[in-house]
Amino acid sequence: MNLVHESAIEQLRQKGYKITPQRQEILKTLEAAPGPQSVEDIHRQIAERYPNMSMDTVYRNIAVLLELGIVSKLNFQDGKNRFEINCAGKHHHHLVCLTCGLSEAVEICPFNTLDQQRIAREKKFEITGHSFEIFGHCAKCREKYKL
Amino acid sequence: MNLVHESAIEQLRQKGYKITPQRQEILKTLEAAPGPQSVEDIHRQIAERYPNMSMDTVYRNIAVLLELGIVSKLNFQDGKNRFEINCAGKHHHHLVCLTCGLSEAVEICPFNTLDQQRIAREKKFEITGHSFEIFGHCAKCREKYKL
């Protein structure tokens, strides 16, 4: 089946977390998502099929998935965090439209290994991650609102 | 006097905003700050001298300063936004310690003009800004908690 899914489930199991239907739904939703999803987004999608799924379960499970490094947290400056599943070998960042709020992935990552090593060495700082988002206005909004 | 301060005041004036003591205090606080400040940080510092300064005034004025490009908004993944004054010619980013929450500025910006132009062209995306933060553990915390 899906390798990402299997590996996530395996990691959960190994750390003593139980494989509940809710957890699986959250994973499935993130896997199927076209882009980063907010907790509300995730909840809404699952609630269509499981009306008694609660928001806090999403929050709690996202926290677990973050802890295990299965998902990443992104901030698009609109007051809510968004999450996306980490597909190995597909490191990327986002163009975030400040007008419509939609985001698009871009493959470029300007933060190269050399710079990382230099900073780690010079500052004795252990780097665990980085965030890089590009803000602006997308083609559609520029056209629509004459930006 | 302080050039940054003067230019900020001038911009406010030109846009029809009034130069209230509250606004000046907020600017002074940001100018004197050693790093990005949260709204609460700013409020606390001013409240020592002006006990009836309210939080919402800080929020409202930060919004104005952001609008005019006088300050930048930063997100350090801890649930609150932080702000810092834009000193011309001193573009930089931050090392954010996930243990103690403190940040340190680094001069490097990996996002070069060429990449910006390429993205703008290829995606027809108008870039207005970007955020780049490096997360991890600082030297002090690594020592203290044996990370």
Next chain:
DNA sequence: CTACTTGCAAATAATTTGCATGCGA
């Protein structure tokens, strides 16, 4: 004087937590 501002309080919005019940291993 007059429009922009402020302070207060109440309203939102996002996220967290306590607790009794439920369910995977």
Next chain:
DNA sequence: TCGCATGCAAATTATTTGCAAGTAG
């Protein structure tokens, strides 16, 4: 069975907004 998980509701935290009173220009 046993401990992690869940759902519900209440609590927190960050931020926004309505409104009457205040003040810069």
